[in-house]
Amino acid sequence: MVMKxxxxxxxxxxxxxxxxxxxxxxxxxxxxxxxxxxxYLVPEPLLSMGGAFPVRLRAPGAGSxxxxxxxxxxxxxxxxxxxxxxxxxxxxxxxxxxxxxSSCTHITRCGQHFDQLDxxxxxxxxxxxxxxxxxxxxxxxxxxMAKDLRRAAQKMAQSCGMDAGDEALSEAIxxxxxxxxxxxxLSDLRKEEHPRITGTEFHTVMVASKTAPKDMLxxxxxxxxxxxxxxxxIKDFRARVMVVGSIFDNPRFTELIEEQGGLxxxxxxxxxxxxxxxxxxxxxxxxxxxxxxxxxTCECPRMMxxxxxxxxxxxxxAGEFRADGIIFETMKFCDLWGYEAVSGVPKLRDSGMPVxxxxxxxxxxxxxxxxxxxxxxxxxxEGKRLAKALAG
Amino acid sequence: xxxxxxxxxxxxxxxKYWGLNWLAxxxxxxxxxxxxVVSLFKYPWIYDLLKTNNLVKRYNEGRSGTALLLxxxxxxxxxxxxxxxxxNIVHGTKDTVLANCMVPTEIYQAMDLKYFMTELPAALLPMxxxxxxxxxxxxxxxxxxxxxxxxxPRITAGVFAAGEIPRDxxxxxxxxxxxxxxxxxxxxxxxxLNVPAYRLDIPYNFKDEDALDLFVEDMRGMIAFLEKHTxxxxxxxxxxxxxxxxxxxxxxxxxxxxxxxxxxxxxxNENIWITHFWNxxxxxxxxxxxxxxxxxxxxxxxxxxxxxPALKDLRFRAVxxxxxxxxxxxxxxxxxxxxxxxxxxxxxxxxxxxxMFIDTSTNGTMLKGLARKxxxxxxxxxxxxxxxxxxxxxxxxxxxxxxxxxxxxGHIGCRSSSAMTGVMKEQAQKKGIPFCIFDYxxxxxxxxxxxxxxxxxxxxxxxxxxxxxLDESLLVIDDDSEW
Numbered sequence: 001m002v003m004k005x006x007x008x009x010x011x012x013x014x015x016x017x018x019x020x021x022x023x024x025x026x027x028x029x030x031x032x033x034x035x036x037x038x039x040y041l042v043p044e045p046l047l048s049m050g051g052a053f054p055v056r057l058r059a060p061g062a063g064s065x066x067x068x069x070x071x072x073x074x075x076x077x078x079x080x081x082x083x084x085x086x087x088x089x090x091x092x093x094x095x096x097x098x099x100x101x102s103s104c105t106h107i108t109r110c111g112q113h114f115d116q117l118d119x120x121x122x123x124x125x126x127x128x129x130x131x132x133x134x135x136x137x138x139x140x141x142x143x144x145m146a147k148d149l150r151r152a153a154q155k156m157a158q159s160c161g162m163d164a165g166d167e168a169l170s171e172a173i174x175x176x177x178x179x180x181x182x183x184x185x186l187s188d189l190r191k192e193e194h195p196r197i198t199g200t201e202f203h204t205v206m207v208a209s210k211t212a213p214k215d216m217l218x219x220x221x222x223x224x225x226x227x228x229x230x231x232x233x234i235k236d237f238r239a240r241v242m243v244v245g246s247i248f249d250n251p252r253f254t255e256l257i258e259e260q261g262g263l264x265x266x267x268x269x270x271x272x273x274x275x276x277x278x279x280x281x282x283x284x285x286x287x288x289x290x291x292x293x294x295x296x297t298c299e300c301p302r303m304m305x306x307x308x309x310x311x312x313x314x315x316x317x318a319g320e321f322r323a324d325g326i327i328f329e330t331m332k333f334c335d336l337w338g339y340e341a342v343s344g345v346p347k348l349r350d351s352g353m354p355v356x357x358x359x360x361x362x363x364x365x366x367x368x369x370x371x372x373x374x375x376x377x378x379x380x381x382e383g384k385r386l387a388k389a390l391a392g
Numbered sequence: 393x394x395x396x397x398x399x400x401x402x403x404x405x406x407x408k409y410w411g412l413n414w415l416a417x418x419x420x421x422x423x424x425x426x427x428x429v430v431s432l433f434k435y436p437w438i439y440d441l442l443k444t445n446n447l448v449k450r451y452n453e454g455r456s457g458t459a460l461l462l463x464x465x466x467x468x469x470x471x472x473x474x475x476x477x478x479x480n481i482v483h484g485t486k487d488t489v490l491a492n493c494m495v496p497t498e499i500y501q502a503m504d505l506k507y508f509m510t511e512l513p514a515a516l517l518p519m520x521x522x523x524x525x526x527x528x529x530x531x532x533x534x535x536x537x538x539x540x541x542x543x544x545p546r547i548t549a550g551v552f553a554a555g556e557i558p559r560d561x562x563x564x565x566x567x568x569x570x571x572x573x574x575x576x577x578x579x580x581x582x583x584x585l586n587v588p589a590y591r592l593d594i595p596y597n598f599k600d601e602d603a604l605d606l607f608v609e610d611m612r613g614m615i616a617f618l619e620k621h622t623x624x625x626x627x628x629x630x631x632x633x634x635x636x637x638x639x640x641x642x643x644x645x646x647x648x649x650x651x652x653x654x655x656x657x658x659x660x661n662e663n664i665w666i667t668h669f670w671n672x673x674x675x676x677x678x679x680x681x682x683x684x685x686x687x688x689x690x691x692x693x694x695x696x697x698x699x700x701p702a703l704k705d706l707r708f709r710a711v712x713x714x715x716x717x718x719x720x721x722x723x724x725x726x727x728x729x730x731x732x733x734x735x736x737x738x739x740x741x742x743x744x745x746x747x748m749f750i751d752t753s754t755n756g757t758m759l760k761g762l763a764r765k766x767x768x769x770x771x772x773x774x775x776x777x778x779x780x781x782x783x784x785x786x787x788x789x790x791x792x793x794x795x796x797x798x799x800x801x802g803h804i805g806c807r808s809s810s811a812m813t814g815v816m817k818e819q820a821q822k823k824g825i826p827f828c829i830f831d832y833x834x835x836x837x838x839x840x841x842x843x844x845x846x847x848x849x850x851x852x853x854x855x856x857x858x859x860x861x862l863d864e865s866l867l868v869i870d871d872d873s874e875w
Contacts, residue, residue: 070813071814071815072814073811075540075804075810076807080811105807105808105811109807109812110811112779113779115779116779116815117815130596132597136591136593138613140606140610141606144595144603144606301576301579304568304575304579304591304593305589305591307582307583308583330538332538335542335571335572335573335807336572338538338541338573338576339541339576342532342537342580343579343580343584347583
């Protein structure tokens with residue numbers, strides 16, 4: 001697949017090498033507070049009130065996780081271990097606080113070690129909060145989560161000396177919605193017959209948008225969207241694929257898929273845009289609005305009652321983005337996605353959608369094996385397409 | 393065949409419960425022989441439950457007196473409970489509630505509902521025969537489930553995939569306990585069963601009052617759901633009776649612990665954990681459980697007053713952390729005979745039950761008490777929620793039972809507990825507590841064999857405790873292919 005690189009992408013690529021990227025540095029020098037978070041279920045607008053901004057925890061260039069494995073054991077997913085290893089190495093020392101969601105066992109246990117091991121010792125005003133995030137959709141659950149979000153906001157307010165009132169949050173939601181509207185324009189380019197943005201590029205932008213202050217990304221993003229909209233569509237791909245799974249924050253994986261001719265047009269994974277770009281309701285109690293929005297849109301298998309909805313969402317997105325096949329990537333030791341695959345993969349295959357299941361580690365390892373499997377999968381899609389054409 | 397135990401009294405106990413177990417099983421057949429035969433084809437795992445008397449034999453090798461009697465009573469109580477559960481599927485399942493093992497069963501009882509625990513085969517079969525579930529685990533792995541997930545839900549999913557869990561049930565009830573794998577497995581069942589389902593959501597920080605209130609609301613939702621879909625009504629007076637019985641059991645349980653903590657503990661090992669596991673978690677609050685507690689309590693009290701310890705040769709007092717070895721059910725017997733180790737409490741049993749008495753004065757207080765009880769159920773109170781739920785109880789248990797060391801059953805499929813290993817090691821070392829983490833897989837002895845478990849413990853006993861075995865011939869036993 002040959003595509004002329006957009007010069008506007010360089011800015012975003014430069015933000016992915018370290019959790020403390022140049023924009024984070026710039027914001028910190030302005031006296032702003034970076035708040036670490038670990039999951040989609042920690043609402044970004046909550047951490048964007050006042051001068052604060054969210055930094056979704058990543059471990060770029062993760063390698064050995066010796067110390068973290070001592071604490072978490074080798075049977076915890078390598079994302080959680082890499083994050084803890086990075087934390088022990090001081091990679092998140094710039095954070096002013098942490099808001100974790102009790103989203104899955106791995107991430108929860110990892111987050112608990114931040115306090116247990118006193119990783120932020122000596123940092124004045126540092127705060128942590130664990131959100132007790134419900135696993136089902138019901139009215140008492142929304143109210144409970146809204147109350148919990150208020151508690152987190154109060155901790156933030158005390159620590160950062162900012163206003164956590166309803167108006168401050170409503171303003172953060174409006175800004176978040178405006179930013180996402182722009183991202184949606186970029187995302188929609190992937191739906192075209194000849195998409196004007198590659199999966200790797202979009203993945204890079206998404207990861208950057210979750211790890212740098214959004215207000216500082218707004219200008220570069222506008223330029224990127226404008227440039228992409230003027231660009232020629234991609235024609236020389238072999239198949240359009242959707243990637244589905246858990247933590248996937250390294251665009252190098254997407255690039256590998258695209259090197260085999262599989263254009264990644266849809267991204268249903270943590271750090272992806274499905275879900276993530278929906279508009280948050282701006283009416284009523286903003287805390288309740290956030291609780292309702294994030295619980296309702298969450299597509300993680302941690303949500304107990306939504307398996308059938310999730311299967312429906314995958315089929316709907318596959319249709320919207322015209323995906324020819326699905327790469328179902330699961331992190332080793334992830335029970336949630338392990339069971340999701342047992343239920344979901346056969347159903348998708350029965351509906352005629354080619355699916356390949358790949359179990360992987362967080363770090364970009366096993367490249368050769370991955371390449372071979374993706375290559376075989378693309379050939380399978382092409383084979384099916386040919387068989388259909390011959391039959392038709 | 394029953395081996396002669398050396399004295400008439402022990403022999404009589406052995407024979408009596410051997411016979412009673414068979415009678416209980418035959419009692420099931422007598423209710424409707426045709427339906428039982430049909431069920432044996434539908435649910436072939438029931439055959440494996442016929443190995444129960446062999447399990448008793450393995451538990452009781454070398455035991456006599458009170459320990460032998462208690463163990464027999466213990467297993468017989470479980471047999472009675474299992475037979476009652478089986479009746480709920482053998483005689484047709486159209487009115488049966490298929491339920492997760494950690495949903496408040498007191499509510500079904502109060503509503504006079506038939507229920508069957510989805511995990512029943514997984515909970516019992518590996519204890520009867522270590523290899524009987526291999527085929528189920530292999531099947532579900534072939535269907536795409538990673539082989540590293542906890543074998544408890546994995547076996548259940550395998551039995552389900554084999555079509556050996558009843559499917560034509562009334563409703564499905566589950567929750568997010570005991571762990572994430574267990575919770576996720578219910579998505580698979582729900583997806584394949586065309587019946588209404590209700591999922592209870594136990595909050596993360598369940599010690600928080602708001603979270604507890606949320607769970608009470610959720611339980612109210614479950615009751616309304618059951619009333620709507622089964623036509624049965626909630627009988628609050630019956631619930632009060634059940635919870636009154638539970639309160640009495642709780643009182644007895646705490647007294648039992650006091651006796652176990654004494655210098656001559658009259659009960660130890662599986663006589664503590666299976667009792668708690670069955671009567672608190674699987675089959676709580678019913679009249680059989682309550683009567684059993686009263687009966688055994690008298691026996692334990694007498695042994696305590698006679699200063700008769702559970703082990704003839706008690707050399708070491710230990711406590712066990714993490715779930716016990718289901719695929720090596722008679723592991724306790726080896727601990728006793730080879731090393732003289734008595735486990736005086738364990739994670740499945742231990743909790744703050746002094747705070748778990750339920751106020752039965754109003755419907756609201758009963759639900760709140762039930763909510764607190766189930767949030768603190770086995771595997772929920774320790775392996776879920778904040779880190780503080782996990783370790784302080786271990787150190788407290790170690791002190792309370794005057795243990796010489798801690799055995800930590802390092803179940804490799806348990807994410808939540810394995811993620812605490814490092815901190816646990818550091819804290820134990822700081823406190824100067826000897827402890828042995830032995831790696832194993834809860835219900836899959838192909839991952840770590842019985843001998844593999846024994847070797848890890850023997851190494852600890854030789855090298856850390858500087859002990860000599862009571863019986864060297866038990867250090868290595870060829871039992872890989874035995875039940």
